[in-house]
Amino acid sequence: METRIDRIKKQLHAASYKLTPQREATVRILLDHEEDHLSAEDVYLLVKDIAPEIGLATVYRTLELLTELKIVDKINFGDGVSRYDLRQEGAAHFHHHLVCLECGAVDEIQEDLLEDVEAVVEKRWNFQIKDHRLTFHGICWRCHDSGADKPEKDA
Amino acid sequence: METRIDRIKKQLHAASYKLTPQREATVRILLDHEEDHLSAEDVYLLVKDIAPEIGLATVYRTLELLTELKIVDKINFGDGVSRYDLRQEGAAHFHHHLVCLECGAVDEIQEDLLEDVEAVVEKRWNFQIKDHRLTFHGICWRCHDSGADKPEKDA
DNA sequence: TTATTATTTAGAATCATTCTTAATTAGTAA
DNA sequence: TTACTAATTAAGAATGATTCTAAATAATAA
Ligand SMILES: [Mn+2]
Ligand SMILES: [Mn+2]
Ligand SMILES: [Zn+2]
Ligand SMILES: [Zn+2]
Numbered sequence: 001m002e003t004r005i006d007r008i009k010k011q012l013h014a015a016s017y018k019l020t021p022q023r024e025a026t027v028r029i030l031l032d033h034e035e036d037h038l039s040a041e042d043v044y045l046l047v048k049d050i051a052p053e054i055g056l057a058t059v060y061r062t063l064e065l066l067t068e069l070k071i072v073d074k075i076n077f078g079d080g081v082s083r084y085d086l087r088q089e090g091a092a093h094f095h096h097h098l099v100c101l102e103c104g105a106v107d108e109i110q111e112d113l114l115e116d117v118e119a120v121v122e123k124r125w126n127f128q129i130k131d132h133r134l135t136f137h138g139i140c141w142r143c144h145d146s147g148a149d150k151p152e153k154d155a
Numbered sequence: 156m157e158t159r160i161d162r163i164k165k166q167l168h169a170a171s172y173k174l175t176p177q178r179e180a181t182v183r184i185l186l187d188h189e190e191d192h193l194s195a196e197d198v199y200l201l202v203k204d205i206a207p208e209i210g211l212a213t214v215y216r217t218l219e220l221l222t223e224l225k226i227v228d229k230i231n232f233g234d235g236v237s238r239y240d241l242r243q244e245g246a247a248h249f250h251h252h253l254v255c256l257e258c259g260a261v262d263e264i265q266e267d268l269l270e271d272v273e274a275v276v277e278k279r280w281n282f283q284i285k286d287h288r289l290t291f292h293g294i295c296w297r298c299h300d301s302g303a304d305k306p307e308k309d310a
Numbered sequence: 311t312t313a314t315t316a317t318t319t320a321g322a323a324t325c326a327t328t329c330t331t332a333a334t335t336a337g338t339a340a
Numbered sequence: 341t342t343a344c345t346a347a348t349t350a351a352g353a354a355t356g357a358t359t360c361t362a363a364a365t366a367a368t369a370a
Contacts, residue, residue: 018367020366020367040357040358041356041357056358057358057359057360060357060358060359061359080356080357081357081358082357082358
């Protein structure tokens with residue numbers, strides 16, 4: 001069976017880039033932290049464990065490359081750093097985020113939810129949508145009492 | 156009649172801040188550029204024309220204050236700077252943006268459009284929404300041919 | 311092998327933003 | 341008015357994230 005790394009390797013090759021050891025180590029870290037929203041510095045520190053010789057600039061360059069190939073999405077939650085998020089395989093659009101103003105947690109919404117809104121925007125604003133960023137700021141289920149339950153399905 | 160500045164002055168006083176000459180000059184620039192999405196540096200250069208003695212740090216401090224009071228919204232379109240956007244008076248939520256990948260234009264959508272989506276998110280994810288950021292990336296009406304018309308109503 | 315190109319490292323440089331300090335201003339009470 | 345106090349500011353230093361540079365290394369092609 002073809003692994004996720006294999007497929008990423010193919011995507012790199014298709015764009016005539018190589019999967020160097022440094023790039024592979026970086027991708028592995030991203031795969032191991034799919035749920036998280038790591039900054040370049042975060043990635044760097046984690047990669048150092050499995051590939052101690054890597055430089056910070058290489059991590060930045062790799063993340064930039066992966067962003068270009070739409071393997072990861074770069075996002076900014078308003079604290080001064082960019083964060084990198086592995087894109088769901090085959091997803092046309094970036095997933096959405098819930099940022100808790102209380103505890104800082106960042107949860108994900110994988111459902112589209114925007115189909116209708118996008119249809120309106122394309123038509124009324126005559127705008128060809130290629131991608132989007134949608135983030136809700138508020139209070140997460142952990143931080144307020146009403147019915148304090150974890151939502152059953154996140155994906 | 157009460158002007159927009161008067162109302163902002165009241166908002167500052169209500170939070171026990173003063174409308175100093177520097178703050179007033181900064182707000183005037185924002186009012187004069189409602190359509191734009193100015194960075195702190197942009198604001199600084201414009202304010203210098205009407206209040207040459209102002210310092211960049213003061214502009215940053217003022218913008219931070221106005222953000223805190225929800226008079227402006229701070230937003231990041233992925234080029235390394237924060238941009239500041241005057242909030243529509245009385246608006247509960249921030250408006251949406253259309254960023255053109257071709258020409259870089261940033262257009263605004265003042266309509267809500269998210270009512271249904273927010274209802275779903277509040278219920279299914281048990282998340283109390285306080286605000287949001289929604290940006291579409293794509294090709295604007297100026298940059299593609301099909302029916303190349305400016306959308307009639309933007310507000 | 312030799313030439314060519316891509317990639318990396320380490321550290322310098324850049325750029326946006328924040329912090330520090332001393333001076334200025336505004337508000338208040340005597 | 342004068343003195344006291346707190347808020348605000350200017351200027352520049354400091355910080356921190358990101359990008360750039362130059363020299364070394366690795367992969368690829370001839
Ligand atoms: Mn995510
Ligand atoms: Mn706007
Ligand atoms: Zn929370
Ligand atoms: Zn355009």
